[in-house]
Amino acid sequence: MTTSLATPVVLGFDRVVELVPGERGVGIRNVPATLPAFDHHFPRHPVLPGVLLLESMATLGKAVAGSGTDWRLKGVRGVRFKHFVGPGDQVEITVEVIGRTENGTDVRATAKVEGRVVAAARVLTLVPRQATFAPSRRPARALGAPAESPSTSSTSASGRHAESTHRTPLLEGQTLPDAALVSAEKPWEGTA
Template sequence: MSQTPITLDIHKILDLLPHRYPILLVDRVLEIEPHTRIKALKNVSINEPYFQGHFPKRPVMPGVLILEALAQTAALLTFTEERHDENTLYYFAGIDDARFKRVVEPGDQLILNVTFERRMRHIWKFKAHAEVDGVLAAEANLMCTVIQGGEGAAK
């Protein structure tokens, strides 16, 4: 018997992530397989503030924001597995092998796929890729860190 996929709406995402508009880049989680993978959605709208300058005659979602959306998706996978509170900090710690394969434009639905690779102490490693209409838009290996109780935070 197949299990119903775990999903998260925007309200649960807001409970789990500290990000808010305009930097919150995940609109919905479509599937979570705990300890393994997550699939999320970012609706790319012409109303995004970065499109005013990137680029006025041909709006394109900046690659760095695609990577940030993937990192936020990885954070959601982590936070659905590990206990945390409002003092837990989640940082993007590194990126390897980032490649951009397709332009992401207003009106696109960016599908964010992140797979857990391994964890070493506070460092989590993931393989991530984003696609539009089934076509690879970007891929990267991500490293993130979780710090409990605000340790190491700037004071």
């Protein structure tokens, strides 16, 4: 059963030719010469970055997977970029659902320009976006302090302790205590 809308709206596409929720979708994306990516990718031979083509495949895949859920791309397997896509090309993207689980949906996608396959993704794994953010359970530490790992307590051949230079970035929602911020400004001064 094809969606009865004259032109279903899928962001980033100029036209959706076919959209069968839960089964397949076909969309057309025109590649304008004014796309900012062409300024630097590459100035003398403009090429649409593969990640933008992959993003278009995922966007159509999200529409095909179902409109009742906010989907995100979790994984990609078997991607092949076969030909360049440049300014003025019209890309036809086809997405088919190849598997469903309670945790997500797998789709297969192909992109064609003038009937020639320019890119294909064997599997794009889409999962529902989590409504809430679960912060890390690790306690906050001073910015200048080395990460706790087996390498911080190991001893080198010279008998000196090897310090890890690994830094764990803060996740969204995490904060550092005020003492950590002070010690980060002057790491040479010890805290009592």
